[in-house]
Amino acid sequence: MLAARTFLVWKDGDQWDDCQDSIYPMPDDLSGETYAYAVADGVSTSFFSRRWARILTRKFGENPERVFEDWQVWLEEAQAEWQLQIEKIAHSGKANFIVANGFRAKKPAAATFIGLTLTDHNEDGWTWRAALVGDSCLFKLGKDGDVSSWNIKSSTEFCNVVPSVESWPRLNPYAPTQVGSAPFGSESPIRESDSVILATDALAKWLLKRHELGQPVWGTILKLERSEDFEDLVRRARSEEDNSLQNDDVALATLSFGAIHPVFAEQTFTPRPRSTEPKSEAADPVILRNLWEQPDAKAGLLSSSLERTDRIKELFSRTGSKFVLQFTGILLVLLGLMLLQLMKRSAELKHLTRENQILRDQATARTLASKDRAIDSLSISALEKESDAFHQAVQAVSVFEYKSSDSEQIPPDQLQRRSTSKPRR
Amino acid sequence: MYSKQISSTSPGLFVILVDQSDSMGDPYEARDKESTYKDEFAALAVNRTISEILESCQDGDKMKDRCHIAVIGYGKTTQLLIEGLPTEIEDPTYGTRTVKGKQPDGAGGFSEVEEEIGIWVKPVHNNGTPMATAFGAAADLIEAWTAENPANFPPIVFNITDGEPDDINQGASATRSAAQRVADCHTTDGKVLIYNCHIGIGTPEVILPSSEQSLATPSAKLLFQMSSVIPQELFRLAENAGLAPQTGSRGFCMNATPETLTKLLDFGSAKAR
Numbered sequence: 001m002l003a004a005r006t007f008l009v010w011k012d013g014d015q016w017d018d019c020q021d022s023i024y025p026m027p028d029d030l031s032g033e034t035y036a037y038a039v040a041d042g043v044s045t046s047f048f049s050r051r052w053a054r055i056l057t058r059k060f061g062e063n064p065e066r067v068f069e070d071w072q073v074w075l076e077e078a079q080a081e082w083q084l085q086i087e088k089i090a091h092s093g094k095a096n097f098i099v100a101n102g103f104r105a106k107k108p109a110a111a112t113f114i115g116l117t118l119t120d121h122n123e124d125g126w127t128w129r130a131a132l133v134g135d136s137c138l139f140k141l142g143k144d145g146d147v148s149s150w151n152i153k154s155s156t157e158f159c160n161v162v163p164s165v166e167s168w169p170r171l172n173p174y175a176p177t178q179v180g181s182a183p184f185g186s187e188s189p190i191r192e193s194d195s196v197i198l199a200t201d202a203l204a205k206w207l208l209k210r211h212e213l214g215q216p217v218w219g220t221i222l223k224l225e226r227s228e229d230f231e232d233l234v235r236r237a238r239s240e241e242d243n244s245l246q247n248d249d250v251a252l253a254t255l256s257f258g259a260i261h262p263v264f265a266e267q268t269f270t271p272r273p274r275s276t277e278p279k280s281e282a283a284d285p286v287i288l289r290n291l292w293e294q295p296d297a298k299a300g301l302l303s304s305s306l307e308r309t310d311r312i313k314e315l316f317s318r319t320g321s322k323f324v325l326q327f328t329g330i331l332l333v334l335l336g337l338m339l340l341q342l343m344k345r346s347a348e349l350k351h352l353t354r355e356n357q358i359l360r361d362q363a364t365a366r367t368l369a370s371k372d373r374a375i376d377s378l379s380i381s382a383l384e385k386e387s388d389a390f391h392q393a394v395q396a397v398s399v400f401e402y403k404s405s406d407s408e409q410i411p412p413d414q415l416q417r418r419s420t421s422k423p424r425r
Numbered sequence: 426m427y428s429k430q431i432s433s434t435s436p437g438l439f440v441i442l443v444d445q446s447d448s449m450g451d452p453y454e455a456r457d458k459e460s461t462y463k464d465e466f467a468a469l470a471v472n473r474t475i476s477e478i479l480e481s482c483q484d485g486d487k488m489k490d491r492c493h494i495a496v497i498g499y500g501k502t503t504q505l506l507i508e509g510l511p512t513e514i515e516d517p518t519y520g521t522r523t524v525k526g527k528q529p530d531g532a533g534g535f536s537e538v539e540e541e542i543g544i545w546v547k548p549v550h551n552n553g554t555p556m557a558t559a560f561g562a563a564a565d566l567i568e569a570w571t572a573e574n575p576a577n578f579p580p581i582v583f584n585i586t587d588g589e590p591d592d593i594n595q596g597a598s599a600t601r602s603a604a605q606r607v608a609d610c611h612t613t614d615g616k617v618l619i620y621n622c623h624i625g626i627g628t629p630e631v632i633l634p635s636s637e638q639s640l641a642t643p644s645a646k647l648l649f650q651m652s653s654v655i656p657q658e659l660f661r662l663a664e665n666a667g668l669a670p671q672t673g674s675r676g677f678c679m680n681a682t683p684e685t686l687t688k689l690l691d692f693g694s695a696k697a698r
Contacts (some may be wrong), residue, residue, distance in 0.1 A: 011432075011434075012434065013432070013433065013434030014433070014434070017487075018484065018487075018489075044484070045481060048485045048486070049485075050484075050485050051485060089486050094486075095486065096483075096488070096516070096541060097475070097476075097517070097521045097541045097542075098479055098480050098483045098513050098515075099483065099486060100541065101480075101540045102480075102483075103540050104538070104539075105526075105538050105540060106538070247434075
């Protein structure tokens with residue numbers, strides 16, 4: 001049973017429409033009935049290479065057999081399609097002089113290419129054939145644990161000058177290398193538990209290097225299911241301490257025929273990330289421009305403006321700290337004053353309670369004495385006078401009690417809560 | 426060192442200083458007869474170099490900001506003639522001009538084709554040679570740029586001149602000091618690269634010397650001292666441009682012909698391509 005996945009990740013810092021790699025089928029278009037797979041890596045310094053890479057992979061997928069029947073005719077059709085697209089752009093009126101120059105000078109787009117097709121399935125396995133130009137790699141992982149690769153055999157073979165397919169006819173163009181199983185070639189057919197991988201140069205180099213170092217990661221690659229998993233793998237591989245994956249566009253197709261062989265399944269990736277480097281950020285063109293708006297005042301302006309920015313940041317930082325400290329200090333002082341006031345009120349309460357008790361005792365004693373005297377002398381006026389004193393004493397206690405309840409408008413438990421709450425920053 | 430790729434995520438900086446002093450109005454034999462005076466050929470070479478850098482930043486129908494470009498002219502005044510990212514300067518200040526160029530013919534040779542180049546710099550010649558001011562202005566720019574791009578490929582500075590700095594008779598201390606400020610700038614990928622090209626009639630022409638022995642005049646020795654030793658890492662680029670660097674070779678040409686000036690500019694800007 002064939003299980004195929006395709007993945008495409010672009011260079012870190014770029015966007016989707018900057019990606020120079022192309023793949024067929026696109027990850028979202030993959031179905032179980034696909035028997036043609038292709039990757040192409042547009043040479044970034046060539047002219048409209050992204051369009052060229054996409055034309056190559058799409059045209060292969062539409063009719064893979066034509067590539068093998070007559071490469072030259074197939075290539076001329078692809079070239080005609082690319083030239084028509086670029087002519088429209090160059091004559092659109094929106095193109096700059098560089099595009100017009102490029103088209104007039106017949107500047108070519110260039111791309112590496114692999115097209116693989118599965119042609120038949122019988123008791124020996126799958127018959128297959130592939131056409132390859134350049135340093136994108138085809139790997140075949142056999143069930144005996146062997147790894148075969150085309151056209152690159154070693155990670156040291158990758159270099160900056162690579163054969164490529166060009167979008168204008170040229171003298172002595174590179175012809176594709178063709179490999180396959182009988183009757184197309186001498187390789188063995190794809191059997192149960194075999195796996196096939198197509199990868200553009202950066203990933204192919206990384207896979208080969210890991211394999212050469214005895215740290216293969218074939219299992220991780222073959223078990224990839226979702227695009228998110230592949231993006232995560234690429235991100236981690238780019239962050240490796242040693243032999244990291246180069247920051248380049250990456251196209252990958254994996255084809256597993258039955259269960260992954262246990263030898264490869266166990267070969268998984270253990271990240272060993274490097275320590276963080278200082279981030280390089282692009283200079284702000286506006287800042288650079290401002291320096292030169294007044295030619296006479298150019299010298300030193302930018303550096304001093306940067307210094308000013310730093311000083312402002314530093315001052316802001318210091319001012320912020322000062323503000324927090326001052327706010328906390330004021331809060332503590334207020335809390336202290338409130339506690340002192342509470343203690344003072346508490347002492348007054350105790351003192352007045354004592355006085356109250358004395359007054360109560362005295363009033364009681366006087367009342368009793370007055371009653372005794374009234375009984376004794378039947379002097380009504382004297383009794384009324386003493387009775388007034390009692391009322392005054394009681395009134396004094398009532399007044400104190402009122403004051404005491406007034407002092408507890410901020411209850412002690414509430415004061416406690418306030419004193420323990422954290423100051424805002 | 427000198428291994429960082431110039432890209433939109435890690436842009437480079439190219440600064441071109443152009444002598445616009447009076448003597449730049451002298452005749453200069455050009456191979457294609459498109460210009461016959463030094464200032465005209467210098468302007469053409471600078472415009473062609475900017476066009477080629479922009480071409481390398483063109484990605485399909487999209488211009489990518491892979492580098493900053495600045496051109497400082499020095500003569501009667503020292504001024505910034507152009508500065509910006511490719512997307513900001515892709516429309517040439519003075520339009521385009523059709524020139525003859527050479528294109529690989531696919532059979533190992535070259536065929537002559539007409540091509541357009543942008544015009545940002547016009548030929549000017551007037552007054553003295555305030556090279557110290559020009560290097561000082563470049564130092565301001567580069568110091569700021571390296572502070573903001575500490576891990577990128579280091580800036581590349583070209584100085585195209587035909588004569589002596591104004592302070593040559595005073596020991597050129599101001600020029601030397603300003604150039605030293607530029608040379609002291611660096612990123613984690615290397616020090617700033619300064620390439621000086623003295624244009625002349627080619628007799629005797631000295632290309633990428635590794636010592637002062639063959640240099641006769643104080644101004645030639647000064648320019649030699651102000652030039653960077655070409656790093657081994659960049660030898661291949663120099664060779665691709667048709668130059669032959671040796672160990673210790675400096676990025677300096679004396680009495681350079683138009684062909685040599687073109688080669689030096691090709692080599693220096695090759696990192697962008």
